[in-house]
Amino acid sequence: MVKLVCPCGTGGYDRCCGLYHAGVPAPDAQTLMRSRYSAYVLKRTDYLLSTWHPDTRPDTLDLTDERWLGLEVRKYTISCANHASVEFIARYKTDGRAHRLHEISQFVFEKGQWLYLDGSFPNTSE
Numbered sequence: 001m002v003k004l005v006c007p008c009g010t011g012g013y014d015r016c017c018g019l020y021h022a023g024v025p026a027p028d029a030q031t032l033m034r035s036r037y038s039a040y041v042l043k044r045t046d047y048l049l050s051t052w053h054p055d056t057r058p059d060t061l062d063l064t065d066e067r068w069l070g071l072e073v074r075k076y077t078i079s080c081a082n083h084a085s086v087e088f089i090a091r092y093k094t095d096g097r098a099h100r101l102h103e104i105s106q107f108v109f110e111k112g113q114w115l116y117l118d119g120s121f122p123n124t125s126e
């Protein structure tokens with residue numbers, strides 16, 4: 001079997017986000033954020049939806065043909081036991097153009113698992 005490097009950039013896929021995609025709950029919000037980035041790369045729509053808070057989750061998710069180039073976690077903030085945020089920059093290419101997504105994602109811990117709640121977009125001009 002080919003050893004796949006984890007898209008989130010921190011090692012082998014089967015010991016990193018692959019674990020969470022296979023059903024192990026992510027231990028913290030930052031890990032969940034990374035595993036969701038990897039799910040975007042690998043087009044694991046099922047995983048993205050199952051880790052999305054029911055209040056904000058879309059019914060369906062259409063992943064377009066972005067080619068994800070890399071993830072950089074800027075800041076991980078734990079507000080309390082059940083709330084955390086992760087600021088990150090993800091780079092991707094679509095239609096031959098490079099883009100960057102700068103987002104601060106909010107996560108909540110509910111019923112034994114971390115869930116993505118929503119995201120805000122800070123000034124992206126820097």
Ligand SMILES: [Zn+2]
Nearest residue numbers: 006008016017
């Ligand atoms: Zn990973």
